[in-house]
Amino acid sequence: MSLKTVLVLLGLALATILALVCVLLTRERSPRTCQQLPPEQEDTEDGQSLVFADLTAEEMAQVVRYLQGHLRVPLVEASRAKPSENCIAWLDVQVPAKAEVLRFLDAGGARPAREALAVLYFGKQPEPNITELVVGPLPRPAYHRDVTVHKYGGKVPYHRRAATGREYAEINALIRRELRKAPLFLAACCESDGTDLVTLTTAPRGFKSGDRLTWFVLFHNVAGTGYYLSPVGLEVLVDHGDLHVSRWQLRKVFYNGRYFASTGDLEQEFVAGALEVVRLKQPQADAVLGSMKPRHPPGPPGPLQFEPQGPRYSVRNNHVTFQGWSFAFGMNPNTGPRLFDIRYRGERIVYELSLQEALALYGSNCPGGMSTRYLDGSFGIGRFAYELVRGLDCPYTATYVERHYLAEADAPKTNQNSLCIFEHDSALPLRRHFSDSQSFYYGGLRRSALVLRAISTLINYDYIWDFLFHANGAMEVRVHATGYISSSFLHGRGTDYGNRVGPHTLGTMHIHHIHYKVDLDVDGQLNSVESQDMEYEFVKDPWSAQNTIERPYLRRKRLEREDEAAFPLNVPLPRYLSFVSPNPNKWGHPRSYRIQVISFAGKHLPTTSSMERSVSWGRYQLAVTQRKEEEPTSTSIYNQNDPWTPTVAFADFINNETITNKDLVAWITVGFLHVPHAEDIPNTVTVGNSVGFFLRPYNYFNEDPSVDSPDSVYLSSEQDAGACGDNPLACLSSAATCAPRLPPFHFGGFLNL
Secondary structure, eight states, X not given: OOHHHHHHHHHHHHHHHHHHHHHHHXXXXXXXXXXXXXXXXXXXXOSGGGGGOOOOHHHHHHHHHHHHHHSOSOOOXXXXXXTTSEEEEEEEEEOOOHHHHHHHHHHOOOOOOOEEEXXXXXXXXXXXXXXXXXXXXXXXXXXXXXXXXXXXXSOEEGGGSOOOHHHHHHHHHHHHHHHTTOHHHHHHHHSOXXXXXXXXXXXXXXXXXXXXXXXXXXXXXXXXXXXXXXEEEEEEEEEOOSSSGGGOEEEEEEETTEEESOHHHHHHHHHTTOSOOOOOOOOOTTTOTTOOSOSSOOOSOOOOOOOTTOOSEEEETTEEEETTEEEEEEEETTTEEEEEEEEETTEEEEEEEEEEEEEEEEOOSSHHHHTOEEEGGGTOTTTTOOOOOBTTTBOTTSEEEEEEEOBSSSSOEEEEEEEEEEEEEEEEEEEEEEEEESEEEEEEEEEEEEEEEEEEEETTEEEEEEEEEETTSOEEEEEEEEEOOOEEEOOTTGGGGEEEEETTEEEEOEEEEEEEEEEEOTTSSOBEEEEEEEEEEEEEETTEEEEEEEEEEEEEEEEOBGGGGEEETTSOOOSEEEEEEEEEOTTSOEEEXXXXXXXXXXXXXXXXXXXXXXXXXXXXXXEEEEOOTTOOOSOOGGGXXXXXXXXXXXXXXXXXOBOSSBOEEEEEEEEEEEOOOGGGSSOBOSTTOEEEEEEEEESSSSSOXXXXXXXXXXXXXXXXXXXXXXXXXXXHHHHTOEEOOOOOOOOOTTTTO
């Protein structure tokens, strides 16, 4: 072998060795993939929570087939149905009566029959009406019963039905036909022929029961941005109450502070030179007010939350467990998120916690704005909880759950990944103390909570619904508001009703009031209500009789009747208000849960208003009533289109019945006044726009239950703080040296639109 060949072989060998070393070093530097361990609390639930479960897609399909085959009336798919036809409006699960459920859950009783609630619009009848049917048993329906009269005391008039997509389509077609009668005006005011303008509905629809007259506000439309910020000053009042679409009419036109009988009259005024016109340019996509498109290229990624050893919670069907907590969850297509059978350490704390309604009430000097009182349940808080964006709406590694719904269709639809569950580290201690006297030590526990979240897009606004479960046995309910503000065309004294946020855009003032039902069962179903607050007493100083001292003392009071426990919206609540059990804790105090409300609500609609009873839940920031099966909700989706004769009036629930040792419900209102300002463009931010309430243990335990948390940290001057066995924080350098398993990013949220 020649010397040259030997040198070549040696060179190749050296190169191979170097390459192997590089590979080994690279592998050593690359983090291993995180290994998922079983949750600390295994879910041993045997399917009992399915008694609360939302309908499956197959169950919905079975109910539709049953109704089509057994009602003996023609049914048209709701997306195509005219007002004069019959259709299935929507479906939901019929949750069994509480007594039945508790016999099943707690006493080994039979599983209640699984049933669906079907709501139908019967337009093709001598007396058109809304009918509610319970259909069962699922999954193979064999019967149905009409529950309308039992629930509401009579038939539900047809005019109270929610507007359907088909109805809006017919209204838009009517408006476009009418706009053709004012071509010169449209060209001058808006550089438009009317076909590129979009409408926004208002509600309620008229001034008295039976009315179906709606103001529609017109906006410039630019693809890819929120049209809500580009009003053109034109609004039209449409009468769409007749069962026959051909008889619908445009009743009134508003432009820039003036009212006209028709678009033809508006055109005549313009041609005669008697109309002051604000000439707007067509907005351009790259400069339109309210564009959310990024203005800079992406920067480096921000912090990422992940679980080094997998989630510490478990999700099984509709049941969640986490560090002593367990609950069932679901989504009403109209009123949104609902939780049932919330337990801590095996004890039921809450039977039902559910969103009831979201009110947005506006002020403006334009007819559309000034008449708007949106009751979002009638639009579909649950139905319009769309797919969540992984890594932004929720942590990237959260657990995402799909929800099915059937509304205005004969086939169910699915909102993929529309609810998320995750453990959230708030980067704040739940409790801590550093001792620098007598002995030196540190004790603490980080504030980590389980979060269940959904986000509803209701026309312009996005509501983030959060339910949090803390390590100390406390629950937290929060709502954050974001999305686009609604706006009016700026004219006259418009700034009496908001702030100018664009060349011709008035951000209109409004209130957001949100209502919740909380059926607390604190150490059993029989509870009472107790308030505690402070007073000062002036006493002689016991050790110096010539002096006095101002001594605070605790004033306790048992509230005996519903009227005592109905607290008006803008009157201060007692600082401590609790649901109390007849049973004491170790220290002799009643086992209790405290309700702590965090709210900045605006003023409630005056009780002299003709529509106030439809939102009379808003009179109270907190009201406690006896729980009754015939009072399942504080409102009705039918209240939106007939607030003058409300289908359900919460004020009737409060009739001064006793609330001592009874099964009780707390009805809670939270909200805030929003005066839009320049920083609401392009979107309202969640910072400062969050309200809610806590349910906190108050003498329910004998000590803070979080002392049993395995996340607790204790350091003393006599121990090695870096020892992994004594300090879980010292284990992180090895336990968290791994790369999270991130699924590929995917978003299909536009599929159902």
